[in-house]
Amino acid sequence: MSALDNLRETFRRDQVFDFMRQGTRAVAPGQLDSGAGKNILYLEDITVSxxxxxxxxxxTMYIKTxxxxxxxxxxxxxxxxxxxxITGKTRPDSGTCFFGQTLDLTRLSETEIATAGIGRKFQKPTVFPEHTAFENLELAMNDAKGTWHSLFTRMSGEQKSWIEETLAQVGLLDDRHKVAGLLSHGQKQWLEIGMVLMQKPQLLLVDEPIAGMTRQEVERTGQLLQSLAGKHSVVVVEHDMEFIRSIASTxxxxxxxSVLAEGTMDQVQNDPKVIEVYLGE
Ligand SMILES: Nc1ncnc2c1ncn2[C@@H]1O[C@H](COP(=O)(O)OP(=O)(O)OP(=O)(O)O)[C@@H](O)[C@H]1O
Structure with missing residues (x-):
């Protein structure tokens, strides 16, 4: 057994938290059993054919809180x-996928998984082009209650501040009254990240965030993703190695x-198995 396998065995969810094996229970967002120093996501022996x-x-892969x-x-x-x-779009043939130590994602629908606190930002922005940046976030905030509700009910001061905070976080406060269709490609991507943030996800999945962005937008996106870590757990799938080097610790x-290698960018880039796979491409 390799050192990596040994490490995996040591940290397996079911072996570390044996008493948790009696099945799942509903955990409301914010009450997920995934405090600091713990893992938020446990993928174990997942096979999809x-x-x-x-x-x-x-x-097998673990993501820390x-x-x-x-x-x-x-x-x-x-x-x-x-x-x-992870998002429930595809069901594994075998293996387990837990959010926190108790929430079995393979038993939840896509909507239940989103409600439990997992948000996904797809590669292609899907903002509402005819609505302003502010309205897009408002719609996202009220998504569960429906568009009609969000357009025709009054917002509380707290909700308004939450939208403004999120606009500031994604760098769109000055453009909040601009219709989304007029935003740059990078700004649309940030707006969509903002829309996912309105659901207050504990785990944010981001698919290829910098495709088609200018250099400046790439830099800003890196800063944004880094600023989200800590408060959220963030998983980014990306091909651009320079970008990954600039933001990733692991x-x-x-x-x-399967997992071929895991570590710092330097460690994985110098791993002979990784070099072979990439050179052989
Ligand atoms: N619905 C599907 N039906 C059949 N094969 C599929 C399906 N989805 C994915 N695959 C295959 O599974 C493999 C893994 O695909 P996946 O899209 O997860 O890879 P990826 O790492 O995201 O690739 P890329 O970097 O090109 O997006 C590929 O060979 C793909 O062709």
Whole structure:
């Protein structure tokens, strides 16, 4: 057994927290059993097959509470499939996927998973172009109550401040009255991150955030993601190595549906297995 396997065995959710194995219980957002120093996400031995092809093959990976983790890997490594398993879009054939120590994500619907505190920002922005940045966040805040509700009910002062805080966090306070369709590509991406933040996710999944951005926008995006870590746990899937180096403390390399290497960017870039996979591409 390798050192990495040993480490995994030591930190397996079911082995460390044996008393938690009696099944799942509903945990309201904010009450997730995932305090500082613990893991927020436990993927263990996950396998997903498409017509016999294993997109994920015994994938085991843990995300710590509050960390910013970057996932890299060649095309087809299983990165999107992994995100799909976490959000309930794809069900694993085998393996376990826990949010905190008690919430079994494989038993929840996509909506239940979102409500439990997992938000996903897809690569392509899907903002409402005819609404202002402020209104987009308002719509996202009230998503659960429906668009009609959000457009025709009065907002509380607290809700307004929360929207303004989020606009400031994603760098759009000065453009809050601009319709989203007129924002730059980078600004639309940040607005969409803001929309996900309105749901107060504890775990934020971000798919290829910098595709098509200018250099300045890339830099700002890096700062934004770093500023979100701590308060949220953030998992970023990205191909751009320079960007990852600039933001990540821990990088996980996926290959053929499994973890090939994990560590600092320097560690994984100097790992002969990783070099072989990337040079062989
Ligand atoms: N719905 C599906 N049906 C059949 N095969 C699929 C399906 N989804 C993914 N795959 C296959 O599973 C493998 C993993 O795909 P996935 O999209 O997770 O990889 P990825 O690491 O995200 O790749 P990329 O970097 O190109 O986005 C690929 O070989 C892909 O063709």
């Amino acid at each position: 498409f017509d016999g092809f294993k997109a994920l093959n015994d994938l 509050g960390e910013l983790r970057c996932i890299i890997g060649p095309n087809g490594a299983g990165k999107s499939t992994m995100m799909d398993v 990088v996980t390399v996926l290959h053929q549906g």
